[in-house]
Amino acid sequence: MAVHYTIIPSNPAGHIFSVAIRISKPDPAGQIFSMPAWIPGSYMIRDFARNVVSLKAESDGIDIPVHKQDKQTWLCDPCGGELLISYDIYAWDLSVRTAHLDGTHAYFNGTSVFMRIAGHEQQSCTMDVLPPEGRQYKNWKVSTAMTTDGATLHGFGRYTASSYDELVDHPVECGDFTLATFEVAGVPHDIVITGRHRADMNRLCRDLKVICQHHIDLFGELPEMDRYVFQVMAVGDGYGGLEHRASTSLICKRDDLPLEKDADTVTEGYRQFLGLCSHEYFHTWNVKRIKPVHFVDMDLQQEVHTNQLWAYEGITSYYDDLSLVRTGLITPESYLELLEQTVTRVWRGSGRLKQSVAESSFDTWTKFYKQDENAPNAIVSYYAKGSLLALSVDLLIRKHTSGEKSLDDVMRLLWQRHGRTGIGTEERTIEEVISEVAGADLSDFFEACLYGPEDPPLEELFANNGVQCRFRPSAGLSDKGGKSGKTDDQLLATVNLGVILAAGNTVKLAMVMEAGPAMKAGLSAGDELVAIDGIRVDKAGFESILHRYMPGDSIEIHAFRRDELSVFSVVLEPAAADTCELSVITAQLVSRWLGLEM
């Protein structure tokens, strides 16, 4: 093989992987090699070269001088024979985007550990994964969707990839993990869980199989692969996932995983976990194969900009939960509750009136992925509002075709034209396919709601499908949307400060909403509230103190900014009508939209 990689978790206690790359025919003019700056699916410059330690190059036992070209690129002096590059990687970031190594496991994405060898990117390469030394690691196994080339299933040894791009798209987990396998479309699917947990593996296999089958039926086929892997890291607190061509890496709370004694109960945490698995598996088609033209042979050295993430993340976010209700894993009531929460999340941020979803996609590198305390006032999420655009498009297609067609037909066409062929979608392709399926020109909708900051006409679209959508004032800090259990008069008497609190027991402001009572009074994110009208407040008593007041009342708040105590005079206001409540009016119409048996 022209390029051969070897990786070993050489020092688990020091979080060090040792990597060696053997290049049989290096560039006679001097070999250039580099580390990626980002990982596909997570649109932020992470500069993986920052974790490279003590790099050297040799040929025939002789050291070859190496010259740094920029933050992530190196150049070797010319050498006659085979070139061997070796270096260490510091790996101590517990996330699905990077690499993490200690005595309990070794996890890595190729983008965090493997150099790209210039001129050899399109050639196939091999990778040896070796176990750490020591008896305590004797039970370690290997999980990856990469094709084996001598390694036994789930074993250390040699694997192969058809290009550098493929090499870095198969994350690898090594350790004494829990493993269960189920089969869908004739392809084995592994679920691998790292971390301490007591999850019901049979239940997970059963439920994930239903989701996988739904997505395969939707697109018509599973893309060609030997095996698919759900790689899960169970932790005390965490949430996230990253899609790959034949696997996904997930991080979740161990409490979100189902227990045997839960029987068929779907807890809120498990519903979220199933939604995450569904989301990442949907990406197997939507973004890993159907992809923006800019993501074909993508440049991992710098930002790649596109307006299209509303479709790749928004449509995926729409289907992740929709497939749970379609397959009966959750009830229609539970699904509407998830929709109420998404709509409420979007409606509560005034940033949605300033940034369009297309701009949010384009600027994701510097805004969505670098959110600060001002985010709700300045930006909109192409996931959340993108999923509402997908919902709107689905309902618009159904309206224009009298229920004959839906977004499903769009996804199938995109799969046939762009997924199977590998032809990337241009900036307007997906919108054109949507209009084609709808048999109507929907460009006015896209101009207003995708390229402009307008809200989609949800009330009208829901009404067409048997659901009443109304916006009411929030009932308090824990109100995420849905039925409040309060009368309209009670809601109108509820006061609102216009803040989001930080985690913890103190009343610390995480975010201050634009033009809300707190901002008008001069309060700021980071301020810690200690007293209201001279009475001490803590997190537990905060809402009951506010409950004593009516809109229009003026209160005095004592708060620390850093270590300085100040007093703020706040005029309380009623909460804005930004909380979504959905009610089923015509069950038959809802069943038709959700594809349920009647």
Ligand code: ZN
């Ligand atoms: Zn996604």
